Amino acid sequence: MEGLNIPLNHILLIASLLFVIGMLGLMIRRNIIFILMSLEVMLNSAALAFVAAGAHWGQPDGQIVFMLILSIAAAEVAVGLSLVLQVQRRFRSLDMDSLDWMRG
Amino acid sequence: MNGSQMQALMPILMLSLTAIVLMIQASIKRDEKATWIITVVGILLALWGAGYARDFSQPVTILLQVDNWGLFFTALVLLASLVTVVLSQDSFSSEGGSKEEYYLLLVLSALGAVILIQSSHMASLLLGMELMGVALYAMIAFPKKGLLPLEAAVKYLVLSGCASAILLFGFALLYAATGELSYKGIGEKAALAYISNPLLVMAGTAMVTAGIAFKLSLVPFHMWTPDVYQGAPTPVTGFLATVSKGAVFVALARIYMDAELHQYESLILALSVLAAFSMLIGNLLALLQEDIKRLLAYSSIAHFGYLLIVLIALTGSEMASEAVTFYLAAYILTTLGAFTVIARVSREDQQKSQISEFEGLFWRNKIQATALTIAMLSFAGIPLTAGFMAKFFVINVAIQGSHWFLLSALVIGSAIGIYYYLRIIFSMSKTSGNDIGFRDRSGDITALLLTVLILMLGSWPQPFIAFAGGL
Numbered sequence: 001m002e003g004l005n006i007p008l009n010h011i012l013l014i015a016s017l018l019f020v021i022g023m024l025g026l027m028i029r030r031n032i033i034f035i036l037m038s039l040e041v042m043l044n045s046a047a048l049a050f051v052a053a054g055a056h057w058g059q060p061d062g063q064i065v066f067m068l069i070l071s072i073a074a075a076e077v078a079v080g081l082s083l084v085l086q087v088q089r090r091f092r093s094l095d096m097d098s099l100d101w102m103r104g
Numbered sequence: 105m106n107g108s109q110m111q112a113l114m115p116i117l118m119l120s121l122t123a124i125v126l127m128i129q130a131s132i133k134r135d136e137k138a139t140w141i142i143t144v145v146g147i148l149l150a151l152w153g154a155g156y157a158r159d160f161s162q163p164v165t166i167l168l169q170v171d172n173w174g175l176f177f178t179a180l181v182l183l184a185s186l187v188t189v190v191l192s193q194d195s196f197s198s199e200g201g202s203k204e205e206y207y208l209l210l211v212l213s214a215l216g217a218v219i220l221i222q223s224s225h226m227a228s229l230l231l232g233m234e235l236m237g238v239a240l241y242a243m244i245a246f247p248k249k250g251l252l253p254l255e256a257a258v259k260y261l262v263l264s265g266c267a268s269a270i271l272l273f274g275f276a277l278l279y280a281a282t283g284e285l286s287y288k289g290i291g292e293k294a295a296l297a298y299i300s301n302p303l304l305v306m307a308g309t310a311m312v313t314a315g316i317a318f319k320l321s322l323v324p325f326h327m328w329t330p331d332v333y334q335g336a337p338t339p340v341t342g343f344l345a346t347v348s349k350g351a352v353f354v355a356l357a358r359i360y361m362d363a364e365l366h367q368y369e370s371l372i373l374a375l376s377v378l379a380a381f382s383m384l385i386g387n388l389l390a391l392l393q394e395d396i397k398r399l400l401a402y403s404s405i406a407h408f409g410y411l412l413i414v415l416i417a418l419t420g421s422e423m424a425s426e427a428v429t430f431y432l433a434a435y436i437l438t439t440l441g442a443f444t445v446i447a448r449v450s451r452e453d454q455q456k457s458q459i460s461e462f463e464g465l466f467w468r469n470k471i472q473a474t475a476l477t478i479a480m481l482s483f484a485g486i487p488l489t490a491g492f493m494a495k496f497f498v499i500n501v502a503i504q505g506s507h508w509f510l511l512s513a514l515v516i517g518s519a520i521g522i523y524y525y526l527r528i529i530f531s532m533s534k535t536s537g538n539d540i541g542f543r544d545r546s547g548d549i550t551a552l553l554l555t556v557l558i559l560m561l562g563s564w565p566q567p568f569i570a571f572a573g574g575l
Binding site: 008012015019022023026032035036039042043045046047049050052053054056057059061062064065068069072075076079080083086087090091096099100101 | 226227230231234238241242245251252254255257258259261262265266268269270272273275276277279280283285304
């Protein structure tokens with residue numbers, strides 16, 4: 001069946017936009033949970049680009065890398081959220097700016 | 105996959121087996137002593153596996169490339185893990201509670217590093233790097249008390265995750281341009297794709313470089329390094345500085361050589377700028393530090409700047425691959441030596457790593473003070489130590505490739521470096537009021553062995569040079 005044919009460049013553009021949104025969020029947001037979400041957006045934009053490129057070349061590799069990224073992002077967020085719990089318990093805040101005990 | 109390919113994967117199999125045994129052991133009966141012994145035996149078995157696999161060098165599927173060069177770094181990474189296990193034995197045990205999981209994480213992180221070293225494909229690079237990284241976040245945050253380890257872990261997680269995302273996006277763009285994921289394939293198709301679609305290839309290469317520069321903490325991607333070095337428990341800092349950075353550099357060298365990236369002028373220029381900034385800014389900022397772990401963080405930034413020179417001059421010299429091997433080996437041994445002593449001196453309180461804490465160390469423990477002195481001299485590149493031979497190789501390679509600009513940055517950087525390395529040595533020779541000697545058998549033996557290795561590499565390097573040339 002002929003699928004919907006979207007040019008590769010359009011999808012790459014969307015992926016780059018998502019990537020920039022994630023990166024801006026990472027830099028501007030101060031709440032750790034939002035920072036983790038922005039990180040997730042960045043990883044998923046890379047995954048989207050992989051799927052699009054895989055479809056463009058007619059290879060399954062892109063989708064396989066997508067699944068790898070999915071599992072890696074899950075592992076990263078699992079560790080990240082457990083750190084968030086500890087931060088809330090010890091610093092009594094989820095603000096990234098409260099984590100500035102080290103200087104120099 | 106046939107039998108001989110399985111045998112080529114012996115170190116990876118041994119580490120995986122160790123991780124499984126550790127999990128089963130922890131679920132049956134929690135016993136820190138037993139966990140420690142299993143970890144040490146497992147890493148020794150993997151070291152044996154690295155020697156055993158030498159007879160089976162070959163590409164294992166498209167994902168991994170087992171060769172002598174990679175196996176040598178595998179052995180080096182395993183040695184560093186072993187030292188970390190020994191150092192961790194009674195570090196941060198005063199925090200209460202046991203740390204079986206810590207050893208499990210350490211084995212997993214070492215496994216990730218070994219996969220990263222042997223990877224020849226984007227997928228294995230991704231898996232190895234993340235396995236190493238995610239286990240490291242948890243290792244940094246492991247101490248139950250204290251705010252600094254947690255702060256360091258959160259910062260490392262966010263910035264390392266960001267670097268991974270940048271790296272991945274770069275590889276996605278390269279994949280879109282070339283349709284290949286293995287380093288060799290990207291290299292073969294990139295030149296052609298560059299003509300038809302220069303923007304995609306340029307952006308992809310730039311992002312891959314930026315992502316790796318983040319992990320190697322090259323200036324201007326170095327902001328996380330001092331905080332993470334200072335906040336992490338000292339044995340973990342040593343592990344991060346040697347295993348994690350060393351493995352990422354080997355992966356970078358592999359990408360660089362397999363994909364034949366030296367033919368792109370703009371990439372060479374970008375790497376040269378990164379190297380020059382790292383050498384100068386790393387050394388300058390190290391001058392301001394009062395905390396020895398932060399100081400070594402900046403010093404490591406500078407050292408990876410020196411190492412980049414070799415990569416840049418790779419084609420201009422036959423000695424380049426030996427230079428990478430020698431420099432990385434010297435850097436890993438010296439860093440391990442330094443962190444062994446730091447972990448022992450500041451062990452009662454993980455936060456006590458000010459340079460003033462080291463005053464009078466010569467009167468308190470002669471062996472460890474000597475070991476730290478030799479390590480600092482080796483960092484500074486004083487003759488008869490491994491660091492001197494390593495720097496000699498780098499300068500030689502740079503001259504052969506006539507990279508005069510980088511060479512001048514290296515000379516200025518090293519001159520600044522001598523000041524702060526000697527400052528630590530002077531501080532150790534000062535007398536302070538309460539010089540109570542302390543004895544510590546495992547720390548002394550580890551420090552002594554590493555010192556002997558550093559001196560041997562520096563004063564009698566011929567066997568090692570011959571060995572490195574044969575890799």
